[in-house]
Amino acid sequence: MQALNFPPFSFRLKNSENKTAIFDAIRKKFVVLTPEEWVRQHTVRYLQEVKKIPISYINVEKSIAQNGLTKRYDVVVFQRDGGISVLVECKAPEVKITQAVFDQIARYNLVLRAKYLMVTNGLEHYFCQMDFEAQTYVFLPDLPEFKTL
Template sequence: MQQLNFPKFSFRFKNSENKPLIFDEIRKKFVVLQPEEWVRQHCVQFLIHHKKYPKSLINVEKELKVSNLKKRYDIVVFNPDGSIHLIVECKSPNILINQDTFDQIARYNLTLNASYLMVTNGINHYYCQMDFDQECYTFLEEIPSYK
């Protein structure tokens, strides 16, 4: 897999039916290793090991309804009170992050109401803080660490 712009992490791999799998410690199972999954797993490790978010507050690949459409978010980090702290949208490294990507995560956030947004393709990372009063987001240098 491609080298990403994240610190180096160690992962568990295996093959099944000639497909490479990577262990997802949040879902506690092996999943097919696609380019987007490679980014997602790096991002999860980054949140746990560098931003110090507890694994118990991280959720991966769950369904949500946006305007009566079924969608799936990549990563959500909860606050201890159950509200949503952060939504992460992961793209494959070969996908250019553009306005459509930000529109996608903003649509998800209409339902989820997260305080922070992160968009990454593993190479470029963008962080935003929501301003619900002004109905906009402000770009940040990085997302805050867990308090």
């Protein structure tokens, strides 16, 4: 797999039926290793190891209902009270981060109301802090560590 713009992390990989799988510590199972999954697994490790977020506060690939449609978010980080502090949208490295990607995460956040957003293709990372009262957001250089979320 392609080198990404994250610190080096070690992963459990296995080959089965001519496909490579990576162990997802959140889902507690091996999942097919696609380019997007490679980015998602790096993002989860980044949240755990760099931002010090306990694994029990992280969730991946769950369905949400939006305007009668079922969508799946990539990664969320929960707050201690059960709310959502961070919503992450992961794309494969070859997918450019465009306005359409930001529109997608913004639509998801209408439902989830996360305080922070992260958009990444593994090579480029964008971080925002939401201001729901002013209906705006501010780009940040990085996400805060867990203790200040």
